[in-house]
Amino acid sequence: MLTLIGRRLVQLIPTLFFVSVIIFSLQQLLPGDPALVMAGEEKDPEVIEQIRRQYRLDQPVPIQYLYWIKGVFTGDLGESMRLKAPVLQLILQKLPVTLQLATMAMAIALLIGVTAGVVSAVKRDTWIDYAVNVISLWGISTPNFWLGIMMIFLFAVTLGWLPASGYVSPWQDWRQSLATTIMPAFVLGNAIAGVIMRHTRSAMLQALQSDYVRTARAKGLQERTVVMKHAMRNALTPVITLGALEFGTLLSGAVLTEQIFTIPGFGKLIVDAVFNRDYAVVQGVVLVTATTYIILNLLADVGYILVNPRLRG
């Protein structure tokens, strides 16, 4: 088991290296003189020169990369041109908001996805199964920014039950925090619920046809016990792993959801940075999301090894 985990850790090194190269290369895509583009409206030659010095644009590209990656290793992701603050500090400020949203979304997705997937597999080929499949397709096909706008129209504008936008920290007022985050969390969780539903259904169908479930039924166990204790426990292992992998989708979805509900998180940070040509922030956000995703991927793999007796060895 340790060898397996060790091998996965070693494999991470080249992946992280290429992630850093991809993110650094984004800067090379800027058309014309990057210093001029980064300066935007600012035409002061001194400012342009300062940008050129700050990003070492006068040096060859591999040297620029070395300076950039050295900064990354020391926690220096550059400085926001607009907010005049270190990028890492900005990300760390916004990250808890997005994490709260993502955790709530994942809880909603697992609750809907697993329940519907299990019921659909148990009631295979009935109207319930078809209905669950339709709901799953709806979740996968609905653009989350449209769902967000429609929910604002229904629950905030028409019914007045929930605030249309804004964010309150749970430490400040947990009720208000829940009211401001429940809609965006549902919007985010909706798409993933569809994916989880499909995987749970197919894993449950496989488990329900296995020998150990047949044995459990032959022993005279109640159907409820067979489903909940024998089939579900085995079927859910890959689904939980999938949940970790879908975290990347959550972070992507958060970009638009936070924009619609005006939530000051990670997603809004990257969108604001894009429109203010704050390229260091854009690079920083992509780097942190990619690294978070890689770590979650690793944890999912390790978790899978830990719960799978055949891999524990």
Place this chain on the structure above:
Amino acid sequence: MTVHALPHAIEAADVSIETPARRAWRRLVRRRGAMVGLAVIVLVILVALFAPLIAPYDPATQSWSAVRKPPSAAYWLGTDEVGRDLLSRIIYGARASLSAGVISVGIAIAVGVPLGLVAGYAGGLLDGLVSRITDAMLACPFLILAIALAAFLGPSLGNAMIAIGVTATPIFIRLTRGQVLSVKAEDYVEAARAIGNPHPRIVLRHILPNVLPQLLVQATLTVATAIIAEASLSFLGLGQQPPAPSWGSMLNSAQRFLVNAPWMAVWPGLAIFLTVLSFNLLGDGLRDALDPRSK
């Protein structure tokens, strides 16, 4: 064999020589969801192609006497904040969405499939290098990488297509590579190699045709993802630029008028939803129809 049994034997022989494409089509036709999806896709393609003939108004013409009008006989789906006809904008918007979906997936296939074929077939260091770059690209969440690419390239529909295409490329590299690895050990590939076929011929004539069904399914499903990605980028102002219509940018402006003109938000979203749903239904149907285990 009796004379009576002969027609049945001929019929059986007819079935046995059915081509794989024909068999897949026969199975696909039986799947109602996939056929509904296909019908909607054909309809959207026709609408996009004949937009100038179908649209009742010019999609960019503003009319200050028709600002934010609800659906009526004159404006079937209502008008927007500067009096433009929503139906005409949705009809023209289909062009942006479909072309973004198809062209970006085309880019992803054009780059991803050859790389996946070469990596899977050659193996060794090249495979290791391509696989690690693929892993690295897949580690960056799809939309975040597309936004970053579009931001650095500059906002336009063309750049959005490139950004989505580049972001979708690793999906096709990984899929093709995986398929090549499973196919290249098959007896017929070994036989082709044993009789002295050159490597490019083995890859193109014996391996690629066996990878195509999976690629077709993935391409259909990725078009759905690409349409949502284009709408997302246009919603953020990084895709289609005004006044050219796009379903995503229409939703962006609709958001500001939700209280007074909710219809502005309903139709473009519904158009995206129906088109994406249709591609997903067709993709699911194709997956089942091309599965050798299905009947």
